[in-house]
Amino acid sequence: xxxVWMIIAPVIIFLLxxxxxxxxxxxxxxxxxxxxWIIIISIFTPIAAGLMVFGYYAVKGEYDKI
Amino acid sequence: MAEVSTxxxxxxxxxxxxGTLIEWYDFYIFGMLAKTISAQFxxxxxxxxxxxxxxxxxxxxxxxxxxxxxxxxxxxxxxxxKYTFLLTLVLMGGATFxxxxxxxxxxxxxxxxxxxxxLRLVQGLALGGEYGGAATYVAEHAPxxxxxxxxxxxxxxxxxxLFVALGVIMLVKNNMTDAAFNAEWGxxxxxxxxxxxxxxxxxxxxxxxxxxxxxxKLKAEKKTSTNxxxxxxxxxxxxxxxxxxxxxxxxxxxxIWYTGQFYAQSFLENTVKxxxxxxxxxxxxxxxxxxxxxxxxxxxxxKIGRKWIMLIGMLLGVIxxxxxxxxxxxxxxxxxxxxDKSNLKEELVKHSILKVDTINRDSNIIFASHNKKIFEYxxxxxxxxxQVDTIFQGSDGFSSLLKKDTKPTYSDIILSTPLKIKFIFLxxxxxxxxxxxxxxxxxxxxxxFPTKIRYxxxxxxxxxxxxxxxxxxPFIATLLSATFTGDPxxxxxxxxxxxxxxxxxxxxxxxxxxxxxxSD
Numbered sequence: 001x002x003x004v005w006m007i008i009a010p011v012i013i014f015l016l017x018x019x020x021x022x023x024x025x026x027x028x029x030x031x032x033x034x035x036x037w038i039i040i041i042s043i044f045t046p047i048a049a050g051l052m053v054f055g056y057y058a059v060k061g062e063y064d065k066i
Numbered sequence: 067m068a069e070v071s072t073x074x075x076x077x078x079x080x081x082x083x084x085g086t087l088i089e090w091y092d093f094y095i096f097g098m099l100a101k102t103i104s105a106q107f108x109x110x111x112x113x114x115x116x117x118x119x120x121x122x123x124x125x126x127x128x129x130x131x132x133x134x135x136x137x138x139x140x141x142x143x144x145x146x147x148k149y150t151f152l153l154t155l156v157l158m159g160g161a162t163f164x165x166x167x168x169x170x171x172x173x174x175x176x177x178x179x180x181x182x183x184x185l186r187l188v189q190g191l192a193l194g195g196e197y198g199g200a201a202t203y204v205a206e207h208a209p210x211x212x213x214x215x216x217x218x219x220x221x222x223x224x225x226x227x228l229f230v231a232l233g234v235i236m237l238v239k240n241n242m243t244d245a246a247f248n249a250e251w252g253x254x255x256x257x258x259x260x261x262x263x264x265x266x267x268x269x270x271x272x273x274x275x276x277x278x279x280x281x282x283k284l285k286a287e288k289k290t291s292t293n294x295x296x297x298x299x300x301x302x303x304x305x306x307x308x309x310x311x312x313x314x315x316x317x318x319x320x321x322i323w324y325t326g327q328f329y330a331q332s333f334l335e336n337t338v339k340x341x342x343x344x345x346x347x348x349x350x351x352x353x354x355x356x357x358x359x360x361x362x363x364x365x366x367x368x369k370i371g372r373k374w375i376m377l378i379g380m381l382l383g384v385i386x387x388x389x390x391x392x393x394x395x396x397x398x399x400x401x402x403x404x405x406d407k408s409n410l411k412e413e414l415v416k417h418s419i420l421k422v423d424t425i426n427r428d429s430n431i432i433f434a435s436h437n438k439k440i441f442e443y444x445x446x447x448x449x450x451x452x453q454v455d456t457i458f459q460g461s462d463g464f465s466s467l468l469k470k471d472t473k474p475t476y477s478d479i480i481l482s483t484p485l486k487i488k489f490i491f492l493x494x495x496x497x498x499x500x501x502x503x504x505x506x507x508x509x510x511x512x513x514x515f516p517t518k519i520r521y522x523x524x525x526x527x528x529x530x531x532x533x534x535x536x537x538x539x540p541f542i543a544t545l546l547s548a549t550f551t552g553d554p555x556x557x558x559x560x561x562x563x564x565x566x567x568x569x570x571x572x573x574x575x576x577x578x579x580x581x582x583x584x585s586d
Contacts, residue, residue, distance in 0.1 A: 001574060005145060005313070005571070008567075014355040022549075023548065029181040029540065029544055030120065030123075030541060030544065031544050031548060033120055035117065035120045036120060036541065038125045039128050040124070040126045040127075040128065040130055040538065040541070043534055044534075046310075047534070051313060053309060054306075054310070058575070060171075063310060063574075066307075066575065066576075066577055
C-alpha cells in the first residue's frame with residue numbers, strides 16, 4: 001500500500017493547482033480569490049511531501065515494527 | 067514505570083480544561099460574529115480590506131496555527147508545560163479583548179482591519195500552542211490506566227467552547243435589537259470583552275498549579291531536549307511516528323470534528339435554511355447531550371485501547387454522513403409543503419416588498435420586486451418565501467407583471483417541536499462520531515512521543531489535522547458545489563474521502579495502545 005500513498009500525494013497537489021487555475025477570477029466566492037489558494041497550496045505542499053515520505057517508510061516496512 | 071498519584075488530579079484537570087475552553091471560546095466568537103466583524107472592519111467594495119479579510123480567515127487557521135504549534139511546542143519542551151500554556155492563554159485573552167476595542171473602519175480607516183488581522187493572527191498562534199500543553203500537562207499527571215478518561219476532559223473543551231460561545235452570543239443578541247447589536251460599539255463587542263474576565267480567572271488558577279511531575283523530573287535530571295524541532299522532525303525514528311499520527315489518526319479526526327459541529331451548523335443555516343435562533347438551539351441541545359460521551363469514550367479507551375474507537379468513529383462518518391445530511395434536507399423541504407395546499411396558510415399581514423432593483427430606466431422602467439410572504443404549514447411550521455418578480459412600469463405610471471418568478475426561494479424555516487427533536491437527534495449522532503474520534507485522541511497522541519519532545523511532536527500533527535484538514539471543509543465543499551452543481555450534498559465527499567483514507571491508514575499501521583508509559 002505504501003506506493004498508493006506515494007501516488008496520492010502528487011495527485012492532491014495536481015488537483016489543488018488545477019482547482020486554483022479553474023476557479024481564480026471566475027466569481028466572488030473565496031474559491032475565486034488567489035490568496036486562499038496560495039495559502040492552501042503552500043501548506044499542502046509539505047503535507048503532500050510528508051505523505052510521500054510516509055508511503056516510502058511504509059514500503060520500507062518501517063511501520064511493521066510499531 | 068513510576069506510579070503516579072491521582073491526588074489533586076481534579077484541580078489539574080479543572081485548571082487545564084478551563085483555560086483551553088476559554089481559548090476555544092475566544093477563537094470561535096470571531097468566526098461566529100464574522101458577518102458583523104466584516105461590516106465593521108472589512109467593508110465591501112474596498113479591495114485592501116477584502117484582502118485583509120481573506121488573510122484573517124485563511125492565514126489564522128491554516129498557516130499560523132501550525133506555526134504556533136511549533137513555536138510553543140518548542141518552548142514547552144524546553145522551559146516547561148505550565149509557563150508555556152500560561153503564555154498562550156495571556157496572548158489569546160489579550161488579543162480577543164483588544165479585538166473588542168478596535169474602532170471600526172469608518173473611524174480609523176485601513177488601520178482597523180490591519181489591527182484586527184494582526185490580533186486574529188495572534189489568536190491563531192496562541193491556539194496552536196495551547197492544546198498540546200494542556201493535553202500533555204494532564205496526561206503527565208494522570209495514572210496510566212486512567213489517562214484516556216482524564217485527558218478526555220481536555221477533549222470536551224473544544225466542543226464546550228463552542229457551546230459557551232453560541233450561548234453568550236445568543237444571550238447578548240436576544241437582549242437587544244439587531245441595530246444595537248450591530249452598531250459600531252454595540253453588543254457584538256460584549257463577547258470579546260467578557261473574555262478578559264474569563265482569562266483572568268483562568269490565569270489565576272493556572273498560576274497556582276505546579277509543573278508536570280514527569281517534565282519536572284526530566285528537567286531536574288537535565289535531560290530536556292536542547293532542540294525539540296530537530297529531534298521531533300529531523301530524526302527518522304520520531305518523524306515517522308509524527309507522519310503516522312497525522313495520516314492515520316488526526317487527519318480523519320479533524321474532518322469528522324469539523325463536519326459534525328461546524329459544517330452541520332452552516333448546512334442547516336445556508337442549505338436547509340433553518341431560522342438563525344432555532345439553528346443555534348438545535349446545535350446547543352445536540353452539543354449539550356453529546357458532550358458526556360467524550361468522557362465515556364476516553365474512559366472506554368482505557369479499557370479496550372484507543373485505536374478502534376477512533377477508527378470506528380471515522381467509519382461511521384464515512385457511512386452515515388450522506389444519509390444524515392440528506393435526511394436533514396428532505397425533512398425541511400418547503401417546496402413540498404407548498405404543494406400541500408390544504409395544510410398551508412399564508413400570513414397576509416407579513417406580505418411585504420423587501421426591495422426594488424431597477425433593471426432598466428428610460429421612459430419606461432423595468433424593475434425587480436423582491437416580495438416576502440410568510441407561510442404556516444400544519445399550524446406548526448413557519449417559513450418565508452422570497453419571490454423576485456420582474457415588473458414593467460410605463461411612462462404613464464401604470465405597471466404590469468412582466469415575468470413572474472417561478473422558482474422562489476425559501477428561508478427562515480422554524481420547525482415544529484417533533485421535527486426540531488428529529489434534527490437535534492441527527493446532529494447529536496454526528497457529534498457522537500466526533501466524541502468517538504476526539505475523546506481518546508489526546509491520550510493516543512501523548513503515548514506516541516517521549517516526554518522531552520512530546521509537546522512539539524504532538525502539537526504539529528494535531529493542528530494540521532484539526533486546523534488544516536478540518537478547517538478546509540467549507541472551502542472544499544464550496545469548490546465541489548461550484549464544480550458539480552446537481553448534488554446539494556456533494557461537499558460531503560471531502561470529509562468522507564479524508565476520513566476513509568485515514569481509516570485505511572490507521573487500520574493498517576496503528577497499534578491498539580492503552581496505558582503506555584509516558585515517563586520516558
